[in-house]
Amino acid sequence: MKGKRTTKNVKNLTIDDYVEGILNSDITILSRAITLVESNLPEHNKLAQELLSRIIPYAGNSIRVGITGSPGVGKSTFIEQLGLYLCEKGHKVAVLAVDPSSTISRGSILGDKTRMGRLANHPNAFIRPSPSGGVLGGVARKTRESILLCEAAGFDVVFVETVGVGQSEVLVRSMVDFFLLLILPGGGDELQGFKKGSVELADAIVINKADGDNLNLAKITQREYQQAIHYLSNATESWETKILLASALNNVGIKEVWEIIQEFKEKTTESGIFQVRRREQTLEWFYSLIKETLLNSFFQHPKVANILPELEEKIFTGKLTPTLAVEQLMNEVKNENFIGNK
Numbered sequence: 001m002k003g004k005r006t007t008k009n010v011k012n013l014t015i016d017d018y019v020e021g022i023l024n025s026d027i028t029i030l031s032r033a034i035t036l037v038e039s040n041l042p043e044h045n046k047l048a049q050e051l052l053s054r055i056i057p058y059a060g061n062s063i064r065v066g067i068t069g070s071p072g073v074g075k076s077t078f079i080e081q082l083g084l085y086l087c088e089k090g091h092k093v094a095v096l097a098v099d100p101s102s103t104i105s106r107g108s109i110l111g112d113k114t115r116m117g118r119l120a121n122h123p124n125a126f127i128r129p130s131p132s133g134g135v136l137g138g139v140a141r142k143t144r145e146s147i148l149l150c151e152a153a154g155f156d157v158v159f160v161e162t163v164g165v166g167q168s169e170v171l172v173r174s175m176v177d178f179f180l181l182l183i184l185p186g187g188g189d190e191l192q193g194f195k196k197g198s199v200e201l202a203d204a205i206v207i208n209k210a211d212g213d214n215l216n217l218a219k220i221t222q223r224e225y226q227q228a229i230h231y232l233s234n235a236t237e238s239w240e241t242k243i244l245l246a247s248a249l250n251n252v253g254i255k256e257v258w259e260i261i262q263e264f265k266e267k268t269t270e271s272g273i274f275q276v277r278r279r280e281q282t283l284e285w286f287y288s289l290i291k292e293t294l295l296n297s298f299f300q301h302p303k304v305a306n307i308l309p310e311l312e313e314k315i316f317t318g319k320l321t322p323t324l325a326v327e328q329l330m331n332e333v334k335n336e337n338f339i340g341n342k
């Protein structure tokens with residue numbers, strides 16, 4: 001079977017080619033499988049789902065680590081150093097990204113792939129930029145499915161990088177086991193207001209750039225956070241958020257973060273919290289897909305699409321309140337069939 005793939009049949013891989021390639025850790029095939037999963041074409045979708053059903057029994061054997069933080073905090077540098085450390089230890093490391101801005105400016109994390117050049121060139125690593133195009137929910141689905149493909153291809157550490165903006169952090173949290181927040185020395189802002197949310201999603205907070213003139217400030221920030229976390233809720237039951245110092249640039253504190261991740265995995269696996277969260281995440285995904293599908297078929301229904309502009313107008317001109325407009329809409333479509341209509 002090997003050596004069969006020539007340029008001649010680059011275009012069409014059968015489902016068996018995909019499955020075999022992935023289970024053989026063939027990176028080219030893995031890449032193409034992810035492209036398939038990311039496609040919005042219905043025929044690709046069908047093939048992608050068939051492929052996922054075939055590989056799911058081989059997926060799940062990784063630790064999934066989400067990494068967030070403001071632009072410039074050092075996420076890519078940190079992932080590269082930790083990734084290289086793990087690859088050298090014999091792990092296989094995949095790096096995926098969820099970047100809402102890439103839906104506008106096609107794949108802005110692509111630049112990072114060149115920045116993570118050393119990791120990208122390591123035979124044990126696989127780096128994939130954020131899927132672009134479509135809504136954040138769609139990007140999240142594609143990333144979830146890509147995680148499964150990477151796992152089936154033998155990657156045992158999967159990083160999902162995201163930028164520190166609201167909804168994308170929550171989405172990445174919902175697909176990983178361990179969530180890491182990177183902040184800067186002096187970054188006490190995160191303890192206030194809406195940013196507190198990011199802190200409460202994190203299983204560990206790394207104060208990066210703890211080097212040079214910033215080292216002392218970083219230690220002060222560490223103490224501040226150490227105190228503050230007692231007043232905040234934990235991201236994971238019976239796991240106290242760890243606060244660490246690192247200098248990704250100088251490769252300091254990287255190994256310590258990995259040790260924390262391993263301790264987390266051991267403890268939560270032993271208590272069963274790890275498995276319960278994975279189950280809950282899968283169910284959450286399932287239910288959000290139901291909602292998405294129902295919403296789509298509702299809004300695509302010709303009758304609904306017809307009535308909406310009229311109702312909007314009535315709301316604008318004060319003839320109907322939004323609540324009454326919804327009542328009227330429901331009344332007019334109550335006998336319609338929304339399932340299976342395209």
Ligand SMILES: Nc1nc2c(ncn2[C@@H]2O[C@H](COP(=O)(O)OP(=O)(O)O)[C@@H](O)[C@H]2O)c(=O)[nH]1
Pocket residue numbers: 069070071072073074075076077078115208209210211246247248249250
């Ligand atoms: N001094 C210092 N600079 C760092 C450190 N980590 C990253 N940087 C620099 O910060 C800038 C942004 O890093 P990058 O990894 O691209 O950040 P990202 O936007 O969060 O992915 C780059 O110029 C890095 O060289 C660090 O630990 N110490």
Ligand SMILES: [Mg+2]
Pocket residue numbers: 075076112
């Ligand atoms: Mg980056």
